[in-house]
Structures are given as structure tokens and as C-alpha cells.
Amino acid sequence: MATDVQASQVLTADGQFTNQTSVALGRTRIKAVYIVPSGTAGSVVFKDGGSGGTTVMTLNTVASATQPTYLLLADQGVLFTTAVYADVTSIGSVTIFYG
Numbered sequence: 001m002a003t004d005v006q007a008s009q010v011l012t013a014d015g016q017f018t019n020q021t022s023v024a025l026g027r028t029r030i031k032a033v034y035i036v037p038s039g040t041a042g043s044v045v046f047k048d049g050g051s052g053g054t055t056v057m058t059l060n061t062v063a064s065a066t067q068p069t070y071l072l073l074a075d076q077g078v079l080f081t082t083a084v085y086a087d088v089t090s091i092g093s094v095t096i097f098y099g
Helices: none
Strands: 028-037 043-048 054-060 069-072 078-080 084-089 091-098
Touching: 028 043, 043 078, 043 091, 054 078, 084 091
Parallel strands: none
Antiparallel strands: 028 069, 028 078, 028 091, 043 054, 043 084
């Protein structure tokens, strides 16, 4: 199934992803992730439904502010049925591409 792919705003702290007009994302599939780490090793925990939601995936980063991570997710991406929330630790920023 082909869909238009869009980019979210950049998160620099824990929070729910929104579209470019600041409307919270509902049911969607993450197709790719771009993470800019900080100077220490960190992680992004993606949750479905908010801060208390179900953990869907965790991505760990290296301890380098000069090595961003771009991860293209296979096939249809990762499905979030209610909302896309990220709990970030030692991350400069994280952007998702969704559709």
C-alpha cells in the first residue's frame, strides 16, 4: 500500500509527535527515523498512546554529537494505532517520517 510520506516536527524532549501544523498524530506508520545524538550515549523509546503507552520500539544511539542515525524501516514501517510518543534520553533531536 502506497501512502504519502510526511515528516514530523523535531522533538528535543519527551513528547507526542505532531504534523507540521501541530496536530497530534493519530493512527500512523513510522517509515523512517532521524536521530541527532548528544555527546553521551542515549535512546529514544517509542510508545503507542502517550507516556504511559505500550513500548513499540527502542533505538539506542552512540556517544557522539557528530554521528546522526538515519533508520529506514522495512516494508510498511511500524504501526502506531493511537498516537506516537517518544521518551528521549541524551538526544539532541529526533524526527520521524510517517505515512
